Amino acid sequence: MTGAWAVLAGDTPCGFAGRVVGYRRAARVALEGEVKGAKGLLAHEFFADYGRNLRSGFTAFADLDAAEVAAAARVREMLCDLAESGSDTADLDADEQRCLLMRGMLLLPNWQVPLPQEPQRLPEDVLERWVHWASLPPFLGRAGEDLAWVAHVARLLDWIADGLDATQSADLDARDAALRRRLLRLLSGLDLGQLLLVDAPLNAVQRARNRVLEHVALRSGTPRSAVRALPVKGVDFPVSEPQKQRIGILCRTFEKGPDSEAVVAFFRRFDPAHYEIYAYSVGFRDRVASRDPEFDTRFDNAITHRRELPGDPSGIRSQILADDLDVFLYANATTYGIQPMDIALYHRVAPVQAVLNSHVPMAMGYPSFDAVITGLSDDPAQEVAQEQHSETLIRVPGPVISYLTSFEPRKTPALSRADLGLLDTDIVMMNAGSSMKLRHESLRAMMRSVVDVPHAKLLLAPYNPGWAARSLAFAFNVQVAEVAAEVGLDPARIVILGELSVTEAEAALSCADIYLNPFPHGGATMTHLALIYGVPPVTLRRGSTRSIDQFLVSALGFEELLASDVEAYVALAQRLARDTALRTDTATRLKQAARNPVFVDSPQHSKAMQKALEHLVRNA
Incomplete structure (x- = not known):
């Protein structure tokens, strides 16, 4: 009814809201x-x-x-x-x-x-x-x-x-x-x-x-009481003593996609003489996951064992405990609540356990988890607060996440500005996050960024099929109308796209001048795309683990695109929109820097993650 399958999403049908209210x-x-x-x-x-x-x-x-x-x-x-x-x-x-x-x-x-x-x-x-x-x-x-x-x-x-x-x-x-x-x-x-x-x-x-x-929560089974000792030069171990530590990681899928690439990039330089890696999958698929034999080979080169988990808590817990892990890492953000995974993993399954902020936007809060591995802010005043977490925060400099391959700008975009109802003279500020990410304050900041800039338009692609797809379209239309009225933005200056394929989403991004990252929950994938397309991503620093976009931007050396509060976020977006020379220069430098981004195919990232885990094990 909202035209969500079309490139341009339609309005809620005329009279629909009135009939609902009347009934x-x-x-x-x-x-x-x-x-x-x-x-x-x-x-x-x-x-x-x-x-x-x-x-x-x-x-x-x-x-x-x-x-x-x-x-x-x-x-x-x-x-x-x-x-x-x-x-x-x-x-x-x-x-x-x-x-x-x-x-x-x-x-x-x-x-x-x-x-x-x-x-x-x-x-x-x-x-x-x-x-x-x-x-x-x-x-x-x-x-x-x-x-x-x-x-x-x-x-x-x-x-x-x-x-x-x-x-x-x-x-x-x-x-x-x-x-x-x-x-x-x-x-x-x-x-x-x-x-x-x-x-x-x-x-x-x-x-x-x-x-x-x-x-x-299930209490069945007992994990090993201590981490296996690694071999030390000059010290002889009994023949029966295992000399590799077993690290397990729970991820969404084994198929090629940003999340699974990041898992492989995490482990690709771990010392195989000291570590044996077990990967567990919940079998989650979204629009960016696909089968790829070449990726399968790279996965198997970095990760020794694959385990497809069953759907029931008992089966999940039994499978993980059977592998007798030393370290368990949580990298699956598909659910939050009292789900089978929570029932299975609330009690400890390994001597040392941690959450990876590269994949999970918030800590578990379970007594069985010891740490959260997160990023180090470029602004100490915006650092994630330890007192808000029962787990120890391990802050690692750099982008927090790494990928095996960089996105490449498509040479023949599937869409043009004309297809999207945009003029060549429009200054297009875009967000492609799910409607669920567009919380009131975030959407309001985006509209404030647009409202006072002549020829500026807000381009939204809120119907991500990997999230809520178009199921929230009626409510989102109400939200957009209310916030637009609140800030005084003419609805004609807002273009809402329908449910897009990955190719169409990238093509829409190529039509934008500025990317507005949502908050508090940003997105690493869209930030990565904005960087390689040379679309400056305006990003809010925040003392929260709910987004790692800020770490990608700072790791590439573009702290100038980070704002420390909402007012600064709006001012930065407006400055880029009004200053064509600044925007063009920033876009050029972004494209140049993104040719070899530090968060792609980085052996240093994997080595840094190994050191972070070694620190965690020593201090657990």
């Missing part, structure tokens, strides 16, 4: 009256599969009129009363509770509603729908919503942990046993992936998640 108002009024069959209505697919509505942008169509604002406040007050034990609202009969909950789902975001303190008092279907609604990831497109949702997630996880604490006795009555089963079912579908994208301290979330995992 919502009619439903709210109906639910305030006497409702027959409330139980069946609560079981209707609209409420039972409410996550689909949230993803499609139902709650993004806010537009509450005065009556709805008053109704929303009253519903929230009543749900708060119902959530508290012994309140007057608890005297509502079952159908009245069902109607109240449905009104709440129509009018309120789930993070504004508390969780029931005595869930056993509620009708089974009310409790089921309430906690399911509370667990769903909403669309977060407005100022302050990210922080509010993070606080809600911490409360939700603590609520689940409290329920599991209270129902762990062996002689539970039927209601408590049913509650425990419900909580465990809830965990199996819990999706907290948006936490990878928001800029907020996660200490409270991680503490609460660990409380839950103490109940459900």
Whole structure:
């Protein structure tokens, strides 16, 4: 409906939002009256599969009129009363509770509603729908919503942990046993992936998640108690003593792509006399992964063993423990929550464990992980803060990530400016990050960069099929319209592209003058592409592990493209847009430097990573 398969994405169909709002108002009024069959209505697919509505942008169509604002406040007050034990609202009969909950789902975001303190008092279907609604990831497109949702997630996880604490006795009555089963079912579908994208301290979330995992994580099997000793010159080892340390790394895929290239580049210069490498794959594929026999050979030359992991926690844990590892490295960012991988790996599988910031935007927060290997900022004031992490931060100078091969500009781009509705005289500022990366502050900064520059346009390619594809198109259109109105940017100066192939995305980038990196979660691949195409990537420094784009830019020697705060980010983008000579000179120097980038085919990178691991093992 939004034309996402076309090169240019279309607007939300005329009248669609108005009809949605009209139906919502009619439903709210109906639910305030006497409702027959409330139980069946609560079981209707609209409420039972409410996550689909949230993803499609139902709650993004806010537009509450005065009556709805008053109704929303009253519903929230009543749900708060119902959530508290012994309140007057608890005297509502079952159908009245069902109607109240449905009104709440129509009018309120789930993070504004508390969780029931005595869930056993509620009708089974009310409790089921309430906690399911509370667990769903909403669309977060407005100022302050990210922080509010993070606080809600911490409360939700603590609520689940409290329920599991209270129902762990062996002689539970039927209601408590049913509650425990419900909580465990809830965990199996819990999706907290948006936490990878928001800029907020996660200490409270991680503490609460660990409380839950103490109940459900597997403890089977015992890793070796200490790292194998490596041979030392002049010291004889018993024949039976293994003299290679086993390093395991969990990655997305073994197929050729940026992530798997980075895994091979990490290990390619590790000393084969001292280290035996085991790679584990979760079999994740996106649009940039492909089969490549030449890459397979390079993979096998650097990594001794491949292991395809099963999907169940027990199988995952058993497979990794069977390899008797000395060091385990986590380099898979496909999920975040209480997923099979978390259940399998919460408890230790090796004497030394670390997260690679090259692949994972945030620490695990598990007691079993000792360190996070991250970058060293060019600005000490923007360094990642140790106090926000339970793991030790090991800061390594340089780009943090390395690839085997550099991207090459395509000689015959698949798209031209005319194809994208752009003029040759336009100054095009582009972002190709998923719509999920375009948090409110980031999108606002991009629009502020454009609004005061004559002939400037904002080019967005938000429908990455490796992320949410076009599923958030309705909500994203609302977000774009609201932020544009907020900063005073004419929507005609915003061009939104549809779901693009890799070739089309690169072609679109070749039409841009400036690349605007998103924040807090940037992207190494698009930054790499911008550099080799000579499109200056304006990048925000930040004391966060959620992006490594800043390390790529600084490693290439272009600290001038780094800004230390949002105001400086906007000013830098505008300066490049207004000064043609500066922009041209920067682009020329970028292309020259990117011919031999330090983050491609770098033996020094692999040696630096080996030294970082040796330091970790010595100090673990």
